[in-house]
Amino acid sequence: MAEGKLRVALIGCGLISLYHLRAWMAAGVDIVAVCDTDRAKAEARAKEFGVSRIYTQATDMFSHGGFDAVDIAASVGAHAPMTRLAASFGVHVMLQKPMCPTVAEAKSLVAEIGERVRFMVHENYRFRPHYMTVRRWVDEGRIGRIRHAAISCRGSGLCERDGTVPFLIERQPYLKWFPRNLVFETMIHHLDVLRCLVGPLRVVSARLGRLAQGLPGEDTAAILMEGEDGLIATADGSLCAPGYPQLHGDRLELIGTRGTIVMELNRIFLVGQEAETVEAVDLLGRYQECFDIAIRAFIAGIRDGTPFETDRLDNLETLELMESVYRAAGVEVHP
Secondary structure (H helix, E strand, O other), rough: EEEEOOEEEEEOOOOOOOHHHHHHHHHEEEEEEEEEEOOHHHHHHHHHHHOOOOOOOOOHHHHHHOOOHHHHHHHHHHHHHHHHHHHHOOOEEEEEOOOOOHHHHHHOOOOHHOOOOOOEEOOOHHHHHHHHHHHHHHHHHOOEEEEEEEEEEEOOOOOOOOOOOOOOHHEEEEEOOOOOOOOHHHHHHHHHHHHHHHHHOEEEEEEOOOOOOOOOOOOEEEEEEEEHOOHHHHHHEOOOEEEOOOOOOOEEEEOOOOOOEEOOOOEEEEOOOHHHHHHEOOOOOOOHHHHHHHHHHHHHHHHHHOOOEEEHHHHHHHHHHHHHHHHHHOOOOOO
């Protein structure tokens, strides 16, 4: 690192890159280059964040060098080749979730990269402020040992709208042809949160549904899992739920040996002690926070040589859990 300051390049200048770049900027990192196959997108982000080097080909960007780490925020099909390219140049990797389209591809990538460079997956949902509050309460021992967990998400983003396409299709056009939707794109976060809170999980059964018209991927799911010492966990969701916000909201319930935590959207409380314990989080106002935490963790890991909480091996377990949902539901996962 030049004079102790991390130098970073970004690949993929779509919607999510805005929050990544804000986090890098807030952390005081030198953002030296941006790359996107759509030059207009790259130019727009470069102008917004004062980046002078703009590329449409990642090979050119790596050949010119001048950075220590790369933030790969491109589409999932580009994740493995861009990570391999970075490792070949000795550049550390922050990789947007999910690591790869399939577990087989992810395992191959992890084995190939080995310890050549530091490799963290940007799975930041567990760092969102309402989930961080839950994690803090659990760590403080407020409910004792967790014995049961239930998480759900509801949104109306795939409900029909008069005169235009559904909100999520307008926001993420690739969903029109993407074969896996709710579990792969959204509930992978919820599965990761459950793993973070209760430890290893195994899928017992799952059912997937399609309530929206004309889309190949599922928009509804119900998942039953089991953990250690008889723990049961459930996860369910729908993106086609009228009346709910277009961007989904979450509910989490953790039943422990001494108490029960409930998180409903932005409110967290202990059941039976609602008035005394309730905490409310400004989810919209603090949306950037989880990106900031993840990127600060990456910087600290590079600087101090410490493990990443969401390193590639940890994320591989989340990917395996997600893929096992499809198998339990009778859906083949093709490499």
